[in-house]
Amino acid sequence: ETGVTQTPRHLVMGMTNKKSLKCEQHLGHNAMYWYKQSAKKPLELMFVYSLEERVENNSVPSRFSPECPNSSHLFLHLHTLQPEDSALYLCASSQERSPGEAFFGQGTRLTVV
Amino acid sequence: GENVEQHPSTLSVQEGDSAVIKCTYSDSASNYFPWYKQELGKRPQLIIDIRSNVGEKKDQRIAVTLNKTAKHFSLHITETQPEDSAVYFCAAFRNKLVFGAGTILRVKS
Numbered sequence: 478e479t480g481v482t483q484t485p486r487h488l489v490m491g492m493t494n495k496k497s498l499k500c501e502q503h504l505g506h507n508a509m510y511w512y513k514q515s516a517k518k519p520l521e522l523m524f525v526y527s528l529e530e531r532v533e534n535n536s537v538p539s540r541f542s543p544e545c546p547n548s549s550h551l552f553l554h555l556h557t558l559q560p561e562d563s564a565l566y567l568c569a570s571s572q573e574r575s576p577g578e579a580f581f582g583q584g585t586r587l588t589v590v
Numbered sequence: 591g592e593n594v595e596q597h598p599s600t601l602s603v604q605e606g607d608s609a610v611i612k613c614t615y616s617d618s619a620s621n622y623f624p625w626y627k628q629e630l631g632k633r634p635q636l637i638i639d640i641r642s643n644v645g646e647k648k649d650q651r652i653a654v655t656l657n658k659t660a661k662h663f664s665l666h667i668t669e670t671q672p673e674d675s676a677v678y679f680c681a682a683f684r685n686k687l688v689f690g691a692g693t694i695l696r697v698k699s
Contacts (some may be wrong), residue, residue: 510687519692520634520679533686565634569687576622576641576683580632 479508480504483582491590492558498585500568502550506580508573509551511543514584515564527573528550558589592617594682597691603670605699613661613680622683623656623663628692637678638665640641653694670697 481502486491490496500509506535525533526545540562542554551568571579593616603609611639624639640647640654640663645684647654651670656663675697680690 503628512689520689521678522686522688526688543598571687573685578624578636578639579681579687581635590606 480581481568481570481582483585485565485585486583487586487588488494489588489590490555490558492560493556495556497555498553498587499568500553500570500582502549502551502568502570502580502582504570504580506570508546508571509545509548510569510571510579511551511553512567512569513545513564514567520567524553531581542558555587560589563588592620592684592686592688594680594688594690596628596693598681599691600694600696602698604694605672605697607670608672609667609670609695609697610672611665611678611680611693611695612662613664613682615658615688616661617682617684618658618661619686620682623654624681624683624687625652625654625665626679626681626689627676627681634679642681667695668692670695671695672699 484499508527513521522535523537524543529545544552565584565586568582569579594614620640625639627670628634651668653666677692679692681687
């Protein structure tokens with residue numbers, strides 16, 4: 478266990494549903510990331526939060542909405558997704574400004590039907 | 591922003607041979623370069639990293655070299671084994687980690 482936990486592990490949702498992905502880390506890190514992993518783009522950076530402030534939004538559609546209520550938790554709120562949004566969503570955390578290992582969660586396998 | 595390119599996208603080697611994966615980065619201020627290995631169905635995990643004040647680092651069968659002038663770094667795996675088969679990602683860090691597109695390494699026994 479790397480200290481980064483994602484829930485749920487698998488999610489199937491319809492295009493009209495609203496769901497949230499959760500990421501939790503207890504490593505004392507102050508930066509958290511959402512990545513999308515698909516066959517087309519193996520590790521695509523979506524959002525970066527540093528000290529609970531969003532510092533990067535990598536041209537992600539507004540149907541993905543991140544939230545970082547504190548340095549240990551990160552959410553990705555999903556609504557009106559498209560089938561092409563089906564992918565593995567990986568959360569990671571690291572220590573900002575003192576770069577070191579980024580730890581990944583196990584990922585949430587999302588299928589949009 | 592930072593852009594990381596990784597080559598090759600797939601690499602097949604015979605067991606016992608060496609494998610080399612190369613990455614280039616665009617932001618000269620990037621100062622940390624990790625390599626991750628992702629086995630099928632698992633999360634990416636760090637295997638080796640190098641900081642910008644070091645030119646080479648070795649850990650048993652794996653080594654990483656960094657050329658800051660040319661802005662490229664490479665992963666070297668010697669005496670490859672079937673369990674080395676995985677997807678390998680390089681990354682560059684300035685204010686955030688940006689990954690390369692990955693290399694699928696297949697080690698044939």
